[in-house]
Amino acid sequence: MIKVENLSYSFPQKDLYNKISFTLEDDQHCAFIGTSGTGKSTLIDIIMNPERYIFDGKLEITPNCRIGYVSQFSQLDKTKEITVFEYIAEEFIKLQNEINSICAEMETSSDIDSLLEKYQQSLDALDAIGGDDFESNITKKLNLANLSKYEDLMVSKLSGGEFKLIQVIKEMLTVPDLMIMDEPDVFLDFEHLNALKNLINSHKGIMLVITHNRYLLNHCFNKIIHLENTELQEYNGRYIDYNFSLLQSKIELQELADADAQEIERNKKIIDKLRFAATYYTCASRGRALDARVSLLRRLEERRIKEPFVDIKQPEISLVTENEIEETIVLKVNDYSASFKDVLLENVNFEINSTDKVALIGPNGSGKTTLLREIFKNNHESIEIHEDVQMAFLSQLQGEMLNESNTMQEEFFEAGFKNYDEIRTHLFNYGFEEELMNQKIEALSGGEKNLLQLAKISASKANLLLLDEPTSHLDTYSQIALEKAIENYNGAILMISHDFYSIANCMDYVLLIEDKTIRKMSIRKFRKMIYANHFDKDYLEIEQKKKEVETKIALALKDTNFVLAKALSEELEALIKLL
Incomplete structure (x- = not known):
């Protein structure tokens, strides 16, 4: 279906691919992984629009290959007055209207032959996308995604996560030969993430998905394409085995x-x-x-070992605070309410201490970001903040906290850095090489922009961090680095996240939005709640053992005890087979 052979491509300031090769064939569901900024989205665009690029090597795609595409930057059009069903069915309804129009024209036209040709073309186009059963197919997909109740809802009423799933359903229903999705999981809550997993696993046909989501990676794919340091390798099998x-x-x-x-x-x-x-x-x-x-x-x-896929530089994320506060309440919310057309939150009460690491979770559109912004603004009567608190905010709208027309160097001069060497040293720890210092922020990938936000937050040395989806767009190596940084941070954190792994690995407790209010939940209960709904009963125990063995292997490698590392890898392999 698709064959890439010895493909090389460069930007003026950066080499992206050095003679990379891979194939995509029938029924392969392929996860496309790699660190932020390696060129994954660019490679997808080359596949979809090869005429826009000048590259070396070969790109072969089956003639008349129909490609379905879901972008990571999809935006909901709040002005669109159309139901969910009508939005998904747009292509089908358009072709049906064309056929009806041609039939009506045939009744009065003398040029029947050309009309018959148009009629047959429209029929073939409708048949190619499964037009005969499109209504029942839409209903089935909505049921699979647990969105059947939204069939007659206006598209403008959907949350961002719900709209992303509707987009996935719309593209899948046109029966593309190749389904491409660029980080479709970003900002999805866990229920919607599980729905996306079901949609991916039910899809018949070739699929290429850029994702860093560990839940999807572990449960959805039978092929891995990994891009690192201008080189690419493919692996036929599960992500956990890879x-x-x-x-x-x-x-x-x-x-x-x-x-x-x-x-x-x-x-x-x-x-x-x-x-x-x-x-x-x-x-x-x-x-x-x-x-x-x-x-x-x-x-x-x-001949020193140079291996781009195992020697991956993990960013050194460091969250530090200059003004540590003794154990006391730093944030108090009393009887808080928020409305946007409808009531989002009411009678919300909670407190956060000076070293608490707290996850704020709840369905898409339940008011999490609204609350976090109100805390950052600090001008709401229901919100009390300790006088010694200095806050820093990471926004999921990256252009809000970064001036994207700035270069990285300009951004950090404006943030208070004194000279170029200071900026270069600070950003190098976050994976940014010197040649990128004068690159415009707007040219960075989503993951690189989030790393840049984290670098600014670190430099601020704030003692209360408000993080809105900090792991979104981050590659798995950066997610793990962020988890370590959170564990080592001496201040307080309130973090909105739908990433189960980040919450379970480094948060002290959870604030769960339920029935328009918030209740406190321990991490132990949170784990049980997620696992009861989405995993086999033994999965948690095996996952915990797996993590313990991986930690022991890392320590053995650090001590160059290769005999122990090999013995532990056999133990790890046995656990992986159970998963």
Whole structure:
């Protein structure tokens, strides 16, 4: 269906792909992964619009291949006066109207032959997208996504997450040969994420999905395409098995690299001795021995293990506070209410202490972001903030906290940095190379913009962080780095998130929006609630054991204890088989 062979492409300031190759074939559901800014969305655009790009290599797509596409930047048109059913059925209704119009024209026209040709073309187009059963197919898909009650609702009434699912359904129902989705999971609550999982797994046909969502990655795909450092590799199998294969490669390569490092160090010492001897003794044989050792050292250094898929630089996210507050209440919400046409929240009461890490969760459109913004504005009578609190805010609307017309360097000069070296050092920890300092922020990927927001928040040294979907668009390596940073942070955090893993791994407790108010829930109860609804009963226990073994392997590799690392990898493999 699709074959990419030795494809290379560069931006003026950055090489994206170096002779990458892969194929997509019948019934493959492929997850497209890689760190932020590696060019995943650009590669999708090349596949969809090859005529816009000048690239080296081959791109072969089956003739007349119909592509369905769901963008990560889909926006709900609040002015569109159309029901959910009518929105999904637009293409079908359009073709039906064309057929009816042609039939009416036939009754009075003398040019029957051309009309018959148009009639047949419209019939074929309707048949190609399953037009005979489109009404029942729409109902089935809405049921599968648990959205059947919205069939007659106006599109303008949908939340962003609901609209994203409706878009997925609309594209799937046109029976594309290739279904492409770019981060369709962003901002979906867990119920809608589960609905997306069901839609993906029910789809018949080829699918290519950019995602960093660990829940989807573990439950939806039978092929992985991984793009890192201009190179790409494909893996036929589950994401969890692919990760295990990477870990095995990492153990083997680090063992080889360690042996190489020891050999390099041994040769350097020999060369130092030979050079010292050559300084005092003029001898051709000594010179030849020195040259031979230098040549051997050069060969050893050239063959050093360079593996783009296992040696991935994880950003060093550091959340620090300059003004730590002794254990006390830093945020108090008393009898808070919020309305937007309808009542979103009422009778909301909660307190957050100076070191609490708190997740604010609830369905899409339930008022979470509204509440977080009100806290940041700090001018609502129901919200009390400690006088020593300094707040920082991460917005899911990235252009709100970043001036996208700025370069990165300009943005951080405006944030109070004194000189270029200070900016470069700070941003390098977040994965931004020096050549990107003068790049416009608007040219960055969604994940890079969120990392940039986190870099600004870190520099602010605030002691209360308000984070609205901080893991959205972040690759899995950055998500894990953020979790570590949150664990090590000494201030308070109130975080809106639909990422089950981030909540379970680093939050102290949850504030759950239910029936237009908020109740406190322990992480233990939150885990039970999610697992009871969406996982087998043993899944949690196996996942926890898996994480413990992975941590032990990481420590063994740090100590260069490769025998232990290999033994633990066998234990890990047994756990993965249970999942």
